[in-house]
Amino acid sequence: MKKIFKWAGIILGTLIAILLVAYAFIYFRVEGRLNKQYNEVAVKPVKIPSDSAAIVLGEHIANIKGCNDCHNVNYEGRIIIDDPGLGKLVAPNLTTGKGGLTTRYTSYTDQDFVRAIKHGIGKDGKSLKLMPSYEYNSLSNEDLGALIAYIKSRPAVDNEVPAITLKPVIYVLANFDKFPLVSAEKVDHAAPGIDVVKPEVTPAYGKYLAISCTGCHRDTFTGGEPLIPGSPQVPNITRTGSVGKWTESQFIETLRTGVTPEGKKLDPQFMPWPMAKQFTDTEIKSLYLFLKNLPA
Template sequence: MINKILKWTSIIIGSLIIFLLIFYTYVYFNTESRINKIYDIQVQNLNIPTDSLSLAKGKHLAEIRACTGCHGTDFSGGQAFADDQSPIGILYSSNITKGKGGINYTDADWIKALRHGLGKDNRSLWFMPSHEIYQISNQDMASLISYVKTRPPVDKENHNKSIKPLGRILTFFNEFPLLPAEKIDHNAVPVDAVTVSVTPEYGKYLAITCTGCHSENFKGAEAHGPGEPPIPDISSTGSLGKWTSDGFVTTLQTGKRPDGKPLNPAMPWKAFNYTHEELNAIYTYLHGLP
């Protein structure tokens, strides 16, 4: 009897192992296909300005669209999103200056990266939140590129990127935003300009940057790592629903909630140099979400 039980246990375990191997083989080739997909897109033609006002606006956009938050104020990159110890893979922000270890992009390359999430080889960039940027207006995009492309070169070698089995499985189930090109409407037609105003419409235009952490419906998400608190709900159903607009503005400018408690250290509030008008617009949008 015991031998029979052991026999069937071995068969079940062996079958399970074979199934998992077949499943992961499928996951591997599926994700490899997606990683190596060549996109056939029409690159937009933008006139990139060089005047001081456009550069100043581009600097501000780089701060509020999380460019400096990931690539650093000198744009040399190096921030780790997944390292040697991570079960997901190895992902560091890139050096996007023209220094050693950086990049050498034409205007078309910048547009391709920011509008389509694609590298020079027309394959998807990795873990670059282009899907949170690609719909900004032509005027804003041109100003952003004008600033970023003129940053002083910094010599810093990039880390080699890689994706581990868990990262592939999460990518397979669309639970990890490895390939931004998959989340972009490559036929979208951006508007030429947006009107700066304290309105829900302008707030929505700005708040797209928040979706990377707080999720697309702003209802929060799981913690980024072990020991960290969950990402909070910032819609009207979360704590923000009880805050005033002044409280929201103060929180994003000081890092302290209206009740005096500090924000989660993972919240990069210092990286977002929003104006009062922009913060009030974001509050108006978020506070109106059901």
């Protein structure tokens, strides 16, 4: 019996040692990715307007891109995830108030905004954490300039958000690319920019808008595994999924109300329909055309 306990202890100790070594490898690998410098990325200047029409356009872009879902309604920042296994993931205060960008740094320029939004790179040259820049990288210069103009127009709000802390589960998920932690890695930094995208009811305009869907529904829009532990399976929104069976009016009604033609209520925690309902008719019809015309 003593020998059994002895060998059981040896086996258990060996397994623990292997797990600790494996986690150490994962930890340092992910930390290396987070600390990588992206100083070689060429950040092309974007004209930032200041007229009221541009700010209105910027507000619309911010709404349909879900900027305030993370940065809060007044862009004062907030804690997005606070979980003992995952850690504390925080969206920063984007205003000029205490704890905001201009008080955390000596200066925060228009170029810094472009680098963060379009490339997922912070002022220190390292990747931002969880910033979906891969969804913003293809924004036209006009739309990106308007978005930055709107953010800069927000009133100052004093809010000092806590620092980001990462726990083991996040490191493991990020290591196996199951969690989009290292933002800059998912961006094509050399992609040519476009100056203007004309809003019209076409599949091409729908494709431009559908980039916002790829963060959850993947690049193929066919969905797949849950994004984080405990979240539901991500549905297929191509013509081979449920959306393919819906008419244009049913698609519009679903995104406007959060209720599918089958009577299912969409949970805004996982499907941000309150954000999607702010699409204009032109935008939502174009999105429908694009999804319906995707190859089977």
